[in-house]
């Protein structure tokens with residue numbers, strides 16, 4: 092939905108929007124929206140209502156769990172599908188529900204989104220496995236970390252695909268290493284699930300993924316729901332992560348009997364329309380075929396990287412050689428030498444109608460590593476940021492493709508990158524030091540023409556431009 096929306100440019104013209112920020116959130120599948128529309132007349136409380144609509148909605152809601160689980164090949168005899176808000180909440184829940192012991196260790200990677208790093212830090216000693224200059228995980232270091240922490244590692248937590256370089260991790264090989272060391276394997280599939288078929292493999296396979304999480308809003312169903320899948324057994328002991336209605340079998344004034352999962356972990360009234368949207372989006376992805384999607388996105392990535400290499404001053408982070416690109420989802424991080432990343436992102440928006448993202452993409456350590464920041468550079472920037480000056484915020488620009496993007500979208504990006512490299516810039520861009528963002532003087536979008544329902548602030552007052560995922 093909305094992929095042909097016309098947007099204004101700085102010269103007063105309008106062009107169809109090219110959205111290349113699918114790694115953040117994708118547009119909605121029309122099918123998901125339509126199926127939600129068909130469901131809404133029956134929308135009703137689930138699990139406790141006795142009327143026709145409640146019974147229908149309950150069955151629909153239960154079935155959406157099955158659809159979300161089978162999408163990644165989970166065996167639902169022994170595993171449960173828990174609906175959460177998003178991947179971030181899933182990792183927090185998983186970490187909160189572990190029976191941690193003094194000295195426990197979690198091994199994760201330097202590639203992680205903060206969502207698969209910070210939740211673990213609250214409970215255990217976290218070891219971050221390094222990456223090489225291109226951003227690939229150092230497998231040797233991983234094995235050494237397990238050897239050095241024998242018997243203490245509870246989880247190996249790794250992203251399925253990087254939200255910056257697009258590198259796909261060898262998740263089953265990682266799972267084998269984790270299992271042979273008595274640890275659980277968790278995969279953050281937020282960036283993998285929209286792009287590649289996932290199979291967590293049977294529970295008794297050494298490469299089995301014990302826990303996996305993904306977000307609906309990154310797979311064409313942006314209705315505030317995410318998924319956490321893992322063994323029923325894991326969630327069957329101890330107190331639920333969040334308590335309240337829906338998580339109990341019986342409550343006395345002085346005792347509580349918790350329900351079985353997933354109900355035990357889905358406190359409060361659930362997001363039933365979100366679950367319907369997610370399940371419909373999954374059906375759509377399955378009918379198109381994940382392999383067809385992977386092939387199409389691979390064509391876009393190959394074309395984009397080949398053409399980007401011809402842009403003077405272009406710096407591309409992550410894999411760029413043809414033979415490595417099959418192992419990368421449709422995410423490309425780049426810079427043009429001499430052009431601040433925040434300025435480049437603003438130019439793409441107001442001079443070409445292209446939506447991208449810039450900054451550190453909620454993965455600060457990985458971005459700094461790719462930019463080859465030393466300890467001293469890092470410290471200096473941290474001090475500047477803490478003093479309220481984000482001028483030198485580390486970062487890059489990211490173009491991320493969805494299954495609906497096409498070669499023309501990529502060519503629009505390449506065209507503006509060439510123009511920027513030649514210095515053919517129309518706006519007079521001004522830096523806001525506080526936010527680290529650039530915006531052309533005397534220009535703003537007239538958003539209320541497009542969406543008249545709410546009021547809008549001037550764009551330059553948005554201080555938080557760089558910090559969203």
Ligand SMILES: Cc1ncc(COP(=O)(O)O)c(C=O)c1O
Pocket residue numbers: 114115177178179180204206207250252253254279281282306317560
């Ligand atoms: C790799 C990765 N993990 C986790 C997340 C967090 O996802 P959410 O914001 O849906 O919780 C993101 C979001 O960009 C991501 O790219």
